[in-house]
Every structure is written in C-alpha cells, then in structure tokens.
Amino acid sequence: MEMNRICDLFDIQYPVIQAGMIWCSPWQLASTVSNAGGLGIIGSGSMYPEVLREHVEKCKQATDKPFAVNLPLLYPNIEEHIQTIIDYKVPIVFTSAGNPKTWTSKLKEHGIKVVHVVSSAKFAQKAEAAGCDAVVAEGFEAGGHNGREETTTMVLIPQAVQAVQIPVIAAGGIGTGRGMLAAMALGAEGVQIGSRFAATIESSAHENFKNAIVEAGEGDTLLTLKELVPVRLMKNKFFNEVMNAYTNKATKEDLAGLLGRGRAKKGMFEGNLDEGELEIGQIASLINEVKPASEVFNEIVLEFEAAKKELQSPNFNFKA
Numbered sequence: 001m002e003m004n005r006i007c008d009l010f011d012i013q014y015p016v017i018q019a020g021m022i023w024c025s026p027w028q029l030a031s032t033v034s035n036a037g038g039l040g041i042i043g044s045g046s047m048y049p050e051v052l053r054e055h056v057e058k059c060k061q062a063t064d065k066p067f068a069v070n071l072p073l074l075y076p077n078i079e080e081h082i083q084t085i086i087d088y089k090v091p092i093v094f095t096s097a098g099n100p101k102t103w104t105s106k107l108k109e110h111g112i113k114v115v116h117v118v119s120s121a122k123f124a125q126k127a128e129a130a131g132c133d134a135v136v137a138e139g140f141e142a143g144g145h146n147g148r149e150e151t152t153t154m155v156l157i158p159q160a161v162q163a164v165q166i167p168v169i170a171a172g173g174i175g176t177g178r179g180m181l182a183a184m185a186l187g188a189e190g191v192q193i194g195s196r197f198a199a200t201i202e203s204s205a206h207e208n209f210k211n212a213i214v215e216a217g218e219g220d221t222l223l224t225l226k227e228l229v230p231v232r233l234m235k236n237k238f239f240n241e242v243m244n245a246y247t248n249k250a251t252k253e254d255l256a257g258l259l260g261r262g263r264a265k266k267g268m269f270e271g272n273l274d275e276g277e278l279e280i281g282q283i284a285s286l287i288n289e290v291k292p293a294s295e296v297f298n299e300i301v302l303e304f305e306a307a308k309k310e311l312q313s314p315n316f317n318f319k320a
C-alpha cells in the first residue's frame with residue numbers, strides 16, 4: 001500500500017484505525033491492531049483513571065508501535081485522563097463528544113497528535129480551526145453516539161473532504177476492505193473501524209454481546225434517544241421499552257429516567273442482552289464470526305488490495 005498523509009501522521013503502515021469503543025477497546029485489542037500495522041486505540045470513556053493507567057502501561061509493554069487513546073470530552077474525570085496521557089507520553093489522542101477547542105492546544109503543547117471525531121463538515125472545520133491534525137468523519141451508520149442530522153457516510157465524507165485541508169478519516173458502516181476502498185474513493189485518507197473489532201477475541205465486550213453482533217441481521221439496529229444523546233442501538237428488550245416510552249409521549253426526563261446509569265456497561269460488558277444498552281453499527285449485519293483481531297485486520301487489507309486491483313483492471317468498464 002502506498003504511503004498517505006494518515007500513514008505519515010501516525011507513522012503506521014496501513015491507514016486502518018480501530019475505534020476506541022467504550023467497554024470494548026482494552027490494551028489487548030489496541031496493541032494487536034498496532035502490531036498488525038494499523039493504529040489501535042484504547043477506549044478510555046468506560047475506564048476509571050487507574051484503569052486507564054493500567055491499560056496504557058500494558059499497551060506500551062505489548063507494542064513498540066504507535067497507539068492512541070480515545071477521550072470522550074464529556075468524561076467526568078477528564079483532567080486525570082489527560083494527565084495519564086501526558087505522563088505516559090501517549091503519542092496520539094482521538095477526542096470525541098465535545099468541543100475540540102477545550103483540550104487540543106494543551107495536548108499539542110506536549111507533542112501529542114490530536115484527532116477529533118465529527119458528524120458534519122461544519123464540525124470538521126471547527127476541529128481544523130482548533131488545531132486538530134486530522135478529523136474522523138463519522139456517518140449515520142456508526143454504532144453508539146452519533147450525529148443528530150443522520151448524515152450518511154456516503155454524503156458526509158466528500159463534504160468533509162471539501163471543507164478542510166487536514167486529512168479526513170472515514171467512519172460509520174466500514175468493516176471490510178471493499179468498504180474501505182469506497183471510503184477512500186470518496187476522498188478519505190484512512191478509515192476508522194469499530195463494530196468489526198468489537199466482535200474479535202481481543203475485544204473486552206462480553207461473549208453474549210459478541211455473539212449478538214454475529215447474529216444481528218439487516219435492520220437490527222436503529223438510532224434513538226435523540227433528546228438525550230443520539231445513539232445507535234441493537235434492538236432488544238430495553239430498546240423496545242424506549243420505543244414504548246415514545247408511543248406514550250415520554251418527556252426528556254422520562255427517557256433519562258428509563259436509561260438510568262450504567263446501561264452500556266450492563267449490556268456490552270456484563271452481557272445482559274435484555275436490560276443493557278447494546279451500541280453497535282449497521283455493519284453488524286455483515287459480521288458473521290468472532291475472530292482474532294489480527295485476522296480481521298489482514299482480511300481488510302487483503303480485500304482492499306484485491307478490490308482496488310479489480311477496479312483498475314481493463315475488464316472493469318461500462319460496456320456490455
């Protein structure tokens with residue numbers, strides 16, 4: 001694969017980034033993806049400060065390649081996470097769910113590369129103005145927290161690419177080499193893949209959740225709870241309760257009460273498939289097996305190369 005700006009920026013071989021998903025992205029997954037030649041990310045949103053310190057330490061022992069930490073800006077003890085990242089010299093941070101202005105300059109003062117996750121071209125410009133090195137443009141197909149405007153990856157990527165000079169990493173609905181090639185054809189210089197890596201051996205998701213991802217078919221996820229924070233969930237008992245609440249004209253407060261605390265942990269980490277919140281992308285319907293992350297990674301890269309060759313072949317034309 002030729003070098004591009006994302007490979008240069010992160011000093012990685014392939015522009016394939018594993019998303020830092022809450023409850024699913026421990027040091028085992030991040031270091032495996034980094035060792036395979038991509039960028040692995042530890043998901044710090046679900047980690048208490050001492051837990052993040054342990055994961056960063058272990059990740060450093062498991063790989064000498066660059067890795068990143070995902071930092072949701074709405075995280076309650078964010079100063080402690082920032083300190084951990086600085087103390088351990090984590091080279092790259094992906095921020096999400098908040099204003100990129102707040103922490104970007106402090107991280108950059110310490111030589112840390114900063115990438116912000118956005119759901120619109122307008123927010124991509126804000127991230128660029130805040131000094132971010134790249135953006136992840138995440139479309140409507142993505143699992144978990146999502147944009148309010150439901151812009152699909154297909155529509156979002158070319159707009160984000162037009163709006164900013166910094167490189168754009170595409171996310172949302174990408175889990176295969178062909179999907180990666182499509183995103184690059186739209187102008188992305190890298191891809192961020194979440195759901196496919198949630199269903200790997202190294203993911204810290206509960207077995208029940210991994211199996212549910214494998215079982216999920218077309219139409220089994222929907223974006224909901226827009227009044228709180230829009231989130232794409234797998235349909236289950238809890239999801240149906242949310243739907244019933246809407247039918248009964250629930251207020252924002254009713255919905256917050258129904259959601260309660262720790263639903264995501266219950267579903268994704270403890271494996272309670274009825275009562276938990278199961279955050280996963282539409283691509284779950286294309287995931288048919290729980291595999292080692294390195295195998296998933298290699299398949300994506302090989303399929304990307306094969307599909308690229310196929311499109312370049314003289315046999316690929318529009319004549320009958």
Ligand code: NDP
Nearest residue numbers: 045046047048072074075077096097145261262263264265
């Ligand atoms: P809730 O408020 O429902 O629950 C908080 C959960 O986070 C609990 O399960 C708790 O674990 C865990 N947790 C980890 N560190 C802390 C801490 N320092 N203080 C309090 N709780 C902590 O939140 P959610 O489950 O919806 O989300 C959890 C976190 O994930 C959010 O705070 C947010 O930072 C992040 N998030 C980021 C997203 C993104 O950026 N894309 C998407 C979704 C969430 P325990 O039960 O062991 O106390």
